Amino acid sequence: MSNTRLNTPSVTLYAFHWSDEISQNSQEVAGNVDHLWQRCVALGKHLQIPALQSLPNELLEEKNHLDEFTGDKAEYFPLLNQANKSDKEPFLRLKSESQPDLLEIIGEIYPLKIQDTDAVDLTLRYGETVEIDQLGRFNSKGCLLPHFIQASIGQTLLIFAELSDNTDDYKTLANACIEAFLKDAEKTSVSLIAEGQLFGSPIFEYNTGSENPADQCHILVWFDCYPTTLNLGEQAYHSIFILLYCRHKILFATEQARLCYQKARELYIELNQKADDFATSQEETLEDLKQRLKQIPTSAFQYNKLLHDIDDYNTTIVTITEKYFSKLEEIRAHSLPEDKLDFLENFCNRTKELQNQIQIDLRYLQPGKQLFDQMIEAIRVIIEINAQEQAKDYEEAEKERDRNLKIWVAVVAAGFAVSVVSSAVNPRPIESILNQPHPDGIKPWPVMGLTYSALDIVLHLCLGLALALLLRPLIARLVPKSRN
Numbered sequence: 443m444s445n446t447r448l449n450t451p452s453v454t455l456y457a458f459h460w461s462d463e464i465s466q467n468s469q470e471v472a473g474n475v476d477h478l479w480q481r482c483v484a485l486g487k488h489l490q491i492p493a494l495q496s497l498p499n500e501l502l503e504e505k506n507h508l509d510e511f512t513g514d515k516a517e518y519f520p521l522l523n524q525a526n527k528s529d530k531e532p533f534l535r536l537k538s539e540s541q542p543d544l545l546e547i548i549g550e551i552y553p554l555k556i557q558d559t560d561a562v563d564l565t566l567r568y569g570e571t572v573e574i575d576q577l578g579r580f581n582s583k584g585c586l587l588p589h590f591i592q593a594s595i596g597q598t599l600l601i602f603a604e605l606s607d608n609t610d611d612y613k614t615l616a617n618a619c620i621e622a623f624l625k626d627a628e629k630t631s632v633s634l635i636a637e638g639q640l641f642g643s644p645i646f647e648y649n650t651g652s653e654n655p656a657d658q659c660h661i662l663v664w665f666d667c668y669p670t671t672l673n674l675g676e677q678a679y680h681s682i683f684i685l686l687y688c689r690h691k692i693l694f695a696t697e698q699a700r701l702c703y704q705k706a707r708e709l710y711i712e713l714n715q716k717a718d719d720f721a722t723s724q725e726e727t728l729e730d731l732k733q734r735l736k737q738i739p740t741s742a743f744q745y746n747k748l749l750h751d752i753d754d755y756n757t758t759i760v761t762i763t764e765k766y767f768s769k770l771e772e773i774r775a776h777s778l779p780e781d782k783l784d785f786l787e788n789f790c791n792r793t794k795e796l797q798n799q800i801q802i803d804l805r806y807l808q809p810g811k812q813l814f815d816q817m818i819e820a821i822r823v824i825i826e827i828n829a830q831e832q833a834k835d836y837e838e839a840e841k842e843r844d845r846n847l848k849i850w851v852a853v854v855a856a857g858f859a860v861s862v863v864s865s866a867v868n869p870r871p872i873e874s875i876l877n878q879p880h881p882d883g884i885k886p887w888p889v890m891g892l893t894y895s896a897l898d899i900v901l902h903l904c905l906g907l908a909l910a911l912l913l914r915p916l917i918a919r920l921v922p923k924s925r926n
Contacts (some may be wrong), residue, residue, distance in 0.1 A: 445573060445608055445818060446574045446605075446615065447571050447572065447573055447574070447606040447607060448571065448572060448573075448574070448577075448603040448604065448605065448606060448616065449571050449603065449604040449605070449606050450477045450567055450568060450570065450603070450604065451568060451576075451577060451601065451602070452565055452566065452568075452601075452602050453565070453566050453567075453577070453580045453581070453586065453597075453600070453601050453602075454563065454564065454565040454566075454599070454600040454602065455565075455566075455586055455591070455597060455599055455684065456562070456563055456597060456598045456599075456600070456686050457478060457561065457562050457564070457593040457597040457686075458556070458559050458560070458561050458593055458594075458595035458596055458597065458691070459477055459478040459559065459560045459594050460558060460559055460560075460594045460694070461475050461559060461560045461606050461715070466855055466901040468902075475500060475558075477592070478560045478561075478562060479497055479560070480498070481499065481555070481590070481591050481592055482494050482497050482551065482562065482564065483495050483496075483497060483711065484590075485585055488583070489538060489547060489566075489585065490538050490539040490541065491536050491537065491538045491539070491547065492539065493534055493535065493536045493537065493551075494536060494537075494551065495713035495924045497534065497551065497553070500522055500523055501521045501522065502521060508805060509658060509907035517556065517680075517684055517856075518554045518561070518684070518913060519555045519557065520551070520552070520553070520554055520556065521554060522553060530907055532552060532708075533550040533551060533552040533563075534550065534551050534552075534553075535549075536550060536551060536648070537547075537549075537551055542618075543574060543796070544579070545567065545568055545570070545579065546577060546680060547566050547568065547579070547580070547685070548566075548568075549564070549565045550563075550565050552564075556684075557689055559595060559687070559691070561683075563683060566580050566647045568738065571606050574615075574622050575621060575622050575625075576622075576733070577619055577622040578622050578623060578624075578625045580623065581623050581624065581626060581627060582626055583632060584628065585624065586591070586599060587627055587630060587659055588657050588659055589657075593656065594656050594694070595655060595656070595690045595694040596655035596656060596660070596685050596693060597608075597660065597690070598660045598661070598662065598690070599623075599660070599661045600661075600662045601619050601620075601623060602661070602666065603666065604663075604667075605665060605666075605726075610748060612644040612646070612665055612667075613634075613646065613699050615665070616634075616637075616644075616646040616663040616665075617634070619663050620632060622872055622905070630650075631657060632644060632648040632649060632650050632661055633648060633649065633650075633651075634647070635647050635648065636784065636788065636883065637783035638785040638786075639780065639781050639782040640664065640668060640671075640675075640773075640777070640781060640783065640784040641668065641670065641675055641776065641777060641778060641781065642667070642668025642674075642778050642780070642781065643664060643665050643666055643668045643671040644661060644664075644665050644667065645663065645665075645785070646663045646783050647660075647661075647662055648660070648661040648662075648663070649661070653697065653795075654676065654688055654697055655694045655696075655697055656694075658693070662797045669816055669899060670778075674776050674777075674778075676771065677776050677923045678776040681769045681772040681773050681776075682769075682773060684765070685766060685770060685773065685786070686713070688763070688765050688766035689789060692759050692766065692793055692796070695755040695756075695758040695762070696755070696759060696796045696800070698751075698755050698801050699752045699755035699811065700755065702748045702751045702752045703748075703752060703800075703803045703807070704747055705744075706745055706748040706749060706752070706807050706810070707806075707807070709741055709744060709810070710807060710810040710899070711743045713745075729863065742811075742815070745810060746811060748807075749804065749807055749808070750791075752760055752800060752803065752804060753910050755800070756797065759793065759796060759797055759800070763790070763797075763884065766789070766790065766793070767790060770783070770786055770787065770790070773786070807881075813818075850866075862890070
């Protein structure tokens with residue numbers, strides 16, 4: 443098959459990238475607003491196609507046409523600035539620089555805006571009959587593959603060729619085209635997943651096993667074997683283009699929903715662990731509970747947002763699937779009776795499976811929302827109960843302090859009362875004790891009136907205090923305890 447010759451073969455890249463200039467809520471997958479155009483510039487440098495390198499200068503400024511990009515007037519909006527072109531064609535013609543021993547590459551690029559998505563239709567072709575091995579030149583070092591183009595929503599490559607040699611083994615020829623196209627791409631392998639017939643000519647579908655649509659290498663090989671194939675293909679061009687966009691947008695939304703599900707499931711598992719810890723914990727301080735109450739609402743908000751995002755992606759899938767069906771019907775309207783469009787129809791069945799899986803995921807995650815709410819409410823109730831108990835304990839302690847203060851006031855008062863009584867009975871006990879008559883008639887201590895008076899006061903106070911302390915238990919029983 444390496445010697446098989448193809449008439450003017452072409453490779454068309456349909457790439458779709460989520461633009462974050464219009465989608466203000468887009469995630470990190472969007473990247474820079476001109477990312478797709480910059481990748482086309484890099485491709486132009488790699489293949490030495492000057493017109494591709496200057497593509498950003500040929501585009502309309504999106505900020506001046508934002509209402510046209512986001513409106514419902516059309517499914518897509520051409521981005522090529524017609525004011526810069528003399529021929530007024532909606533596409534930009536391409537031509538590679540002359541290189542020794544290399545065939546000239548010609549083609550066109552058609553940049554579009556589809557709602558929040560940048561899209562490009564880039565066709566590269568040879569203008570003559572070439573051997574099948576020359577397909578590898580289009581994809582030098584994998585320059586047309588997802589790892590180089592980096593379109594966040596995904597891409598499809600269409601290899602289209604007219605056979606110069608008669609053959610009925612189209613499947614083997616399609617495999618040879620894939621082998622030649624990928625021969626210079628490292629670690630890239632695709633498998634035949636479907637085959638059919640479109641507008642009278644055989645078509646084969648290849649794909650990788652990657653779940654991430656941005657990494658999927660989706661390739662169609664279509665042979666021009668029927669007189670009206672090319673004409674019917676041109677008539678159905680826009681329907682095919684939008685159908686491919688819908689395909690990748692559905693896979694993209696599914697992947698985003700899956701990522702949201704994984705994050706939500708991690709939060710759900712974390713919440714279940716916290717709920718188990720909360721249920722088995724014997725004692726937690728009020729500060730511990732307050733810290734939990736700060737953390738859980740944040741996680742609950744993230745959890746609810748993830749559920750909301752999953753539901754939004756599901757709505758997107760439903761809406762885009764309807765558009766996919768619509769475009770499929772438009773393609774079918776141009777098709778021939780003997781055409782086999784199963785390879786396009788099977789994807790519709792797959793979208794139903796994707797929607798069912800998202801519904802299963804949502805049903806699995808829904809109890810987590812209630813669990814978050816219940817746990818928050820439970821912690822709030824416990825905090826409120828603990829706060830009330832602490833307030834009650836504080837109030838009891840305050841009442842006990844007041845009672846003790848009253849007891850000590852009563853003790854001091856009793857002590858002063860005893861001191862007053864004792865001073866009335868014997869105003870000068872010190873002098874009476876020290877100045878007892880001596881047998882010889884001599885007074886042992888000199889008369890010191892002021893000193894005796896001070897000592898008398900101290901003695902009376904000590905006597906009163908001692909007696910009051912002895913009576914404290916009795917006084918404590920007389921002071922009533924506080925009642926709740």
